[in-house]
Amino acid sequence: DTEVTQTPKHLVMGMTNKKSLKCEQHMGHRAMYWYKQKAKKPPELMFVYSYEKLSINESVPSRFSPECPNSSLLNLHLHALQPEDSALYLCASSRGTGNQPQHFGDGTRLSIL
């Protein structure tokens, strides 16, 4: 069982909907990450939070809005997504942002109709 929990596991939404992806870890990690992964491709980094502050935004469109309410939680708010945003969204955490293994959740499979 993974120690990073993501909900929901699957999400289908229309292009006008607003939804949120949630990620939680209780390992005391201080860095958290969002990745997007298309089929048969490696994950692509979207955002990095370090000590609850956004440290990296990989030029992600504003229809994706991250939020880190506390050191254990990471949200990704979705609004007005496009069909090409359909993908597996992975959350990860690590002790710090140096040479630390990142531990991933099971992901949310997102489909945009």
Added chain:
Amino acid sequence: AQKITQTQPGMFVQEKEAVTLDCTYDTSDPSYGLFWYKQPSSGEMIFLIYQGSYDQQNATEGRYSLNFQKARKSANLVISASQLGDSAMYFCANSPGRGSTLGRLYFGRGTQLTVWP
């Protein structure tokens, strides 16, 4: 910039045999980390093994070992005694130890391993 190369799109191995998955990297940073992840078809990304650039010995974790050849910039994953459950996509990744790219994991394109009985 970091670059990870996995030249084997697919590999096949018989159960109980050993298999080596290749990975080379390109970095000018003196401090960096190398990682291997396993991703089954269900989607979860499972951390397998880590090697630091200053580590003198090759990392091992159970049936996994990392063959680290720093001068050749290679970090091959060796899986011993393959099991059917090892069938998955395997990603090699590199992270810089410092600087503005801190926190980024640079992934290779992956190798799809199939274990047959």
